[in-house]
Amino acid sequence: QVQLQESGPGLVNPSGTLSLTCTVSGGSISTNNGWTWFRQPPGKGLEWIGEIYPSGTTNYNPSLKRRVTISVDKSKNQFSLKLRSVTAADTGVYYCARPTTGARFDYWGQGTLVTVSS
Amino acid sequence: QSVLTQPPSASGTPGQRVTISCSGSSSNIGTYTLNWYQQFPGTAPKLLIYSNDQRPSGVPDRFSGSKSGTSASLAISGLQSEDEAAYFCAAWDDSLNGPVFGGGTKLTVL
Numbered sequence: 285q286v287q288l289q290e291s292g293p294g295l296v297n298p299s300g301t302l303s304l305t306c307t308v309s310g311g312s313i314s315t316n317n318g319w320t321w322f323r324q325p326p327g328k329g330l331e332w333i334g335e336i337y338p339s340g341t342t343n344y345n346p347s348l349k350r351r352v353t354i355s356v357d358k359s360k361n362q363f364s365l366k367l368r369s370v371t372a373a374d375t376g377v378y379y380c381a382r383p384t385t386g387a388r389f390d391y392w393g394q395g396t397l398v399t400v401s402s
Numbered sequence: 403q404s405v406l407t408q409p410p411s412a413s414g415t416p417g418q419r420v421t422i423s424c425s426g427s428s429s430n431i432g433t434y435t436l437n438w439y440q441q442f443p444g445t446a447p448k449l450l451i452y453s454n455d456q457r458p459s460g461v462p463d464r465f466s467g468s469k470s471g472t473s474a475s476l477a478i479s480g481l482q483s484e485d486e487a488a489y490f491c492a493a494w495d496d497s498l499n500g501p502v503f504g505g506g507t508k509l510t511v512l
Contacts, residue, residue, distance in 0.1 A: 330447065343499060389449060
């Protein structure tokens, strides 16, 4: 059973960089899946941030593309998210997930709350 | 503003049948299959329905999904108190080249 676990700072300064890592267990990150990051502002719906394949190929939400980098470390079975120049609007719960196909996501991390504040 | 449109709230009494709608466009629901997620406060979304009307193992058959054109519905029959949660619809979107979600419907069991 694949499990995902997010980790990283829960508080980020405005204009700083949000950095999170998702550790995959119970399976290899080298399977041909688009390992994905989502976020959910308080009381709102889910927003797709982007995905990365084991080859390193990435797809990003155009609304965040200029600030986002997703990378993969196959040796550690992890993938990571960096979001630069953050503001209070970037506050929310961040989830990593693995799709089965399309918008079907069977595996999710527990989520981690990131607050942007000084 | 979410790409897929859901009512923000729904309610019903125990034993009742409730439906939640999800509306999209030709670039998402009109082309791709629809998925539903259930989310309890403080927890990650859980896949409830995939491919329009399929239930993952372990999901009670009280939950059913349907799709027609650019709209879809989730039906919950024999409503139970433990069904009180938020429900989100999701589909792939050609314009985004990624998945899009509804804003979520908070279901209250009265």
